[in-house]
Amino acid sequence: xxxxxxxxxxxxxxxxxxxxxxxxxxxxxxxxxxxxxxxxxxxxxxxxxxxxxxxxxxxxxxxxxxxxxxxxxxxxxxxxxxxxxxxxxxxxxxxxxxxxxxxxxxxxxxxxxxxxxxxxxxxxxxxxxxxxxxxxxxxxxxxxxxxxxxxxxxxxxxxxxxxxxxxxxxxxxxxxxxxxxxxxxxxxxxxxxxxxxxxxxxxxxxxxxxxxxxxxxxxxxxxxxxxxxxxxxxxxxxxxxxxxxxxxxxxxxxxxxxxxxxxxxxxxxxxxxxxxxxxxxxxxxxx
Amino acid sequence: xxxxxxxxxxxxxxxxxxxxxxxxxxxxxxxxxxxxxxxxxxxxxxxxxxxxxxxxxxxxxxxxxxxxxxxxxxxxxxxxxxxxxxxxxxxxxxxxxxxxxxxxxxxxxxxxxxxxxxxxxxxxxxxxxxxxxxxxxxxxxxxxxxxxxxxxxxxxxxxxxxxxxxxxxx
Numbered sequence: 001x002x003x004x005x006x007x008x009x010x011x012x013x014x015x016x017x018x019x020x021x022x023x024x025x026x027x028x029x030x031x032x033x034x035x036x037x038x039x040x041x042x043x044x045x046x047x048x049x050x051x052x053x054x055x056x057x058x059x060x061x062x063x064x065x066x067x068x069x070x071x072x073x074x075x076x077x078x079x080x081x082x083x084x085x086x087x088x089x090x091x092x093x094x095x096x097x098x099x100x101x102x103x104x105x106x107x108x109x110x111x112x113x114x115x116x117x118x119x120x121x122x123x124x125x126x127x128x129x130x131x132x133x134x135x136x137x138x139x140x141x142x143x144x145x146x147x148x149x150x151x152x153x154x155x156x157x158x159x160x161x162x163x164x165x166x167x168x169x170x171x172x173x174x175x176x177x178x179x180x181x182x183x184x185x186x187x188x189x190x191x192x193x194x195x196x197x198x199x200x201x202x203x204x205x206x207x208x209x210x211x212x213x214x215x216x217x218x219x220x221x222x223x224x225x226x227x228x229x230x231x232x233x234x235x236x237x238x239x240x241x242x243x244x245x246x247x248x249x250x251x252x253x254x255x256x257x258x259x260x261x262x263x264x265x266x267x268x269x270x271x272x273x274x275x276x277x278x279x280x281x282x283x284x285x286x287x
Numbered sequence: 288x289x290x291x292x293x294x295x296x297x298x299x300x301x302x303x304x305x306x307x308x309x310x311x312x313x314x315x316x317x318x319x320x321x322x323x324x325x326x327x328x329x330x331x332x333x334x335x336x337x338x339x340x341x342x343x344x345x346x347x348x349x350x351x352x353x354x355x356x357x358x359x360x361x362x363x364x365x366x367x368x369x370x371x372x373x374x375x376x377x378x379x380x381x382x383x384x385x386x387x388x389x390x391x392x393x394x395x396x397x398x399x400x401x402x403x404x405x406x407x408x409x410x411x412x413x414x415x416x417x418x419x420x421x422x423x424x425x426x427x428x429x430x431x432x433x434x435x436x437x438x439x440x441x442x443x444x445x446x447x448x449x450x451x452x453x454x455x456x457x
Contacts, residue, residue, distance in 0.1 A: 007293030037338075038337040107350040108352050
């Protein structure tokens with residue numbers, strides 16, 4: 001299908017973009033557009049105005065400072081796979097990016113777009129939450145920082161206010177003893193995940209010290225799976241079974257039946273996936 | 288300022304298949320429709336129009352992109368290459384020869400997108416396993432070949448390229 005009619009504007013600065021987004025009803029920002037334009041073509045949404053922020057210099061750049069990697073909102077998924085800085089300091093993003101769509105999608109889709117769209121089946125929101133990332137939101141009033149776990153407020157819903165854009169994201173860099181794990185199950189390569197998991201853990205010798213796990217695909221929004229994260233602390237992978245955390249998964253995840261996939265199947269898949277991810281954790285992924 | 292912001296007809300200046308392009312495009316028109324309907328470049332095909340099938344693959348600033356998930360208005364300031372331009376430049380000739388030799392193009396509907404994705408793979412200069420090739424082209428659907436002949440063709444060109452130069456574009 002074709003998108004409904006809309007107007008299009010390409011602001012030349014972040015200020016201008018924020019002014020337009022704050023002042024016009026039903027104005028939506030577009031950068032890579034890899035989710036938004038598919039939705040427009042299917043007429044799932046019909047904004048009046050598209051504000052193209054894809055060329056704004058203020059939203060680009062990669063830097064490492066004070067133990068954190070700052071990535072501009074326009075960082076493409078393909079750049080996550082290529083960047084040596086990200087490979088070394090935030091390897092979880094590299095692991096996740098390989099699962100996002102296909103090559104042509106990754107060439108266009110952006111980090112900020114994925115977070116702002118807040119699809120509960122998307123990889124990067126879960127990674128941002130698991131890593132304890134901080135989002136820098138810009139508006140005419142200036143910048144404010146929001147923790148990733150506070151940013152995702154519901155199904156496709158975020159803390160973003162009208163006229164506000166994600167400018168950049170700060171990801172804590174890998175520390176000695178830290179280990180990351182990532183896995184997802186989907187029906188075909190590049191499809192949205194049925195169940196996925198991003199994990200960040202501090203290892204104490206062979207045991208998991210503290211852990212932050214965030215699921216996607218089987219949740220309504222990206223959030224820390226508190227019960228599972230607590231249950232896996234102290235475990236020493238490789239784990240033979242799932243008894244230590246299977247009950248905790250049922251506390252954190254309350255999936256619903258969907259066409260072709262029952263809720264209990266999703267829980268089973270999440271349990272299997274969790275063991276796989278935990279068994280992949282080790283101290284060998286130190287920077 | 289509600290109704291005054293933005294336009295339904297957007298001026299763009301871009302490069303299309305190496306030649307300068309300056310005109311107005313409809314805001315709602317995606318790049319694949321623009322190429323087919325306005326520029327009469329019908330080698331870019333349309334299958335699903337929501338980013339799944341890969342038939343509309345084009346090259347924007349040297350990287351493959353979905354023609355259906357890019358607005359024509361968004362190519363301003365960028366360089367776009369289609370299957371027509373890439374074929375005329377000769378960049379695809381080796382891949383095309385191998386595709387023909389192995390019957391990797393049957394009905395041909397996916398071939399323009401498949402060739403451009405395959406070009407990006409081969410141009411990366413990386414040596415890939417058959418599984419990695421399959422993963423790389425997984426965003427381009429083919430309903431005829433079962434992919435086997437396509438993977439064969441890509442593998443043959445990749446082997447030549449890796450042998451000829453230890454990496455780099457060709």
